Amino acid sequence: MASINLQGGVSVPEAELELRAARSSGPGGQSVNTTDSKVELRWDVASSGALTPAQRERVMDRLSSRLTTDGVLILFGSEHKSQHRNREAVIARFQSIVDEALTPPKARRRTRPTRGSKERRLTSKKRRGEIKKLRKPPPT
Numbered sequence: 001m002a003s004i005n006l007q008g009g010v011s012v013p014e015a016e017l018e019l020r021a022a023r024s025s026g027p028g029g030q031s032v033n034t035t036d037s038k039v040e041l042r043w044d045v046a047s048s049g050a051l052t053p054a055q056r057e058r059v060m061d062r063l064s065s066r067l068t069t070d071g072v073l074i075l076f077g078s079e080h081k082s083q084h085r086n087r088e089a090v091i092a093r094f095q096s097i098v099d100e101a102l103t104p105p106k107a108r109r110r111t112r113p114t115r116g117s118k119e120r121r122l123t124s125k126k127r128r129g130e131i132k133k134l135r136k137p138p139p140t
Contacts, residue, residue, distance in 0.1 A: 008055070017042070017043050022038045038076060038077065038083075039090045041091065044071065044073075045071050046071025066097070
């Protein structure tokens with residue numbers, strides 16, 4: 001049984017993916033009307049056994065705009081004339097999209113402002129204060 005390998009040791013069995021062919025509106029001339037060259041990929045993220053609960057939650061959160069209300073990811077591929085190339089293209093796009101969603105966000109490293117940046121900030125504040133002080137009328 002074949003599977004698609006993703007980041008972090010995740011492999012999605014092809015049995016979880018539903019690939020369908022349909023009539024394409026893309027390139028192909030007269031044969032486009034008779035051949036099913038567009039490929040539709042469906043993956044039920046919500047009930048996938050390939051993901052841990054934490055991974056599933058991350059993927060559903062990061063891909064929320066691409067998922068249906070049932071938690072199904074749907075991708076289309078119709079940029080090529082042949083169904084085989086469209087199938088490869090849609091699987092490659094699936095891999096890149098899900099890989100990107102699976103990558104955990106980088107932890108933010110707390111940094112401190114440098115001494116030079118503190119000094120520059122204070123001198124600019126002092127300069128601004130001097131400008132405002134010069135706007136006042138002189139004491140009499």
